[in-house]
Amino acid sequence: MKTKKIFLLGLMLVFISCNDKKVFSEYKTDFKSNQWQKSDVKSFDITIDDESKNHDLTLILSHVYDYQFDQVPVIISVKNPKGETEIINIDLILKDSAGKDKGDCLGDICDLKQTFKKNVNLIKGNYVISVAHDFNNSYLPNISSLGLEVTLSE
Template identity: 90%
Template sequence: MKSKKLFLFGLILAFISCNDKKIFSEYKTDFKANQWQKNDVKSFDITIDDESKNYDLTFILSHVFDYQFDKVPVTISIKNPKGETEIMNIDLILKDSAGKDKGDCLGDICDLKQTFKKNVNLIKGNYVISVAHTFNNSYLPNISSLGLEVTLSE
């Protein structure tokens, strides 16, 4: 009986690990009073071990439900293992054209996932990905966390 349980556990573990495409996930939750200060650059250190695959890079922004802004302008900096830096200016789109939250909302918090690099080949090594908001105020209100996920492209 014990061997059957171990076999079943091993089978479940193998199934879960084979279907998991996420290779990196980290969240920053140190937003005092739910304010993302303009000078508070959030950085993520990731390591790519397999350069034969392509990856998707996705930011996750957690904010209050029915956010007062439709979009959040951010600057993304990607420093690759060669020391080269790519700078991107994008908008995190929080609401659709009808004014409805685009994120997954549960209670008062919505989690917006927005892919900013899709199906990109990354060379093997360490990367530093940094993000700062370029909102016109000294802080961005009602932010509870910011995350980065790196997944294998489909």
């Protein structure tokens, strides 16, 4: 019985230590009929408490397996505590040159992680990060969630 308790305690410590770099993580799952409407801007409110360390900002897009598009253009707006806004245009690259999904796929859903800011210093305070797609149609099909993670840089 004592061995079992020690094993469980060790397992808990492993899980806790794996997440010590994560500052923020949130997912938006309110995509009606798995469609991301062009007018539906997703916003994330983040508080940075420690400005002495650099951070990485990563988008996570969950989509159906074997997505019909190789990339998805997105517009990211980062409003800092001073009220200044930075606009970042990127393409989320969903497939490699061979046409294989770049995300981690389980069943029929793939989670693509793409860092759009790496090793940046974020000043202490509240940030609002907004994400909209810049796809040519009124909606982007087959999307189940959009997430944002902020982690400490290595």
